[in-house]
Amino acid sequence: MVRPKRTVVKANEVNTRSKSAVSPAGVSKRKPATARKLTSNDTSNSAVVQKPTATSKKPIFDHWLMKSEPDSRYEKGVEMKFSIDDLIKEPKSTAHWDGVRNYEARNLLRDQMKLNQQAFFYHSNCKQPGIVGVMKIVKEGYPDHTQFNKSDPHYDASSLLDKPKWYMVDVKYVRKTKRLISLEELKKLHTEHKKSLPKGVLHDLSLFTRSRLSVQPLTKEQFDFILKLEHQDK
């Protein structure tokens, strides 16, 4: 599994409004992320995803961006790094994205991420933050076992076996992007897209509007737009 960069912190299920999450898939290790609340608000999901209706224009989020730290960092004595190369090295290049400890992210992992959907692998908290590859969801949300492991940095004593608080998905490596699509570049585009008259597709990219979320939702339009950048020289 991967590890997110953040730590565990057990979030309790209390905050309703929170939203962040992090965590990568994990293969070998995992890291946490945050998500939103749970128990109490299981029903209220984050509002991130909506269903299409003939009349509404709510965006459909069926693509993802998942953050992981490629550089070595220790949390409770456990190394948290998980780069795209680490994912590639996993058996079948597949990992669980464990360690997310944020309710909003948890809700995405548990409820919204579906089989075969694509996700960007994003390197964070490193020299060159940005998108480095593409992966796909190969197993939908299921309980993150690390919450029950006392020796795991993301152990959560408040989570019950029969009512797990935290979830993860499995992701499989698809390919690296032809080049790093940097945070800097995305930020520039985001700024332009906010200013342009009809706003551009990246005007509300969650990487900037919800920067601390470790698992972020994207529309197909956003995903495709960003992926096309790999063909530009930059």
Place this chain on the structure above:
DNA sequence: GCCAACGTTGGC
């Protein structure tokens, strides 16, 4: 290493 943004905790 700093620090802004924002999530979490816990008293009241």
Place this chain on the structure above:
DNA sequence: GCCAACGTTGGC
């Protein structure tokens, strides 16, 4: 349920 204090994320 509010909100101040505190903790974390993650870019810079």
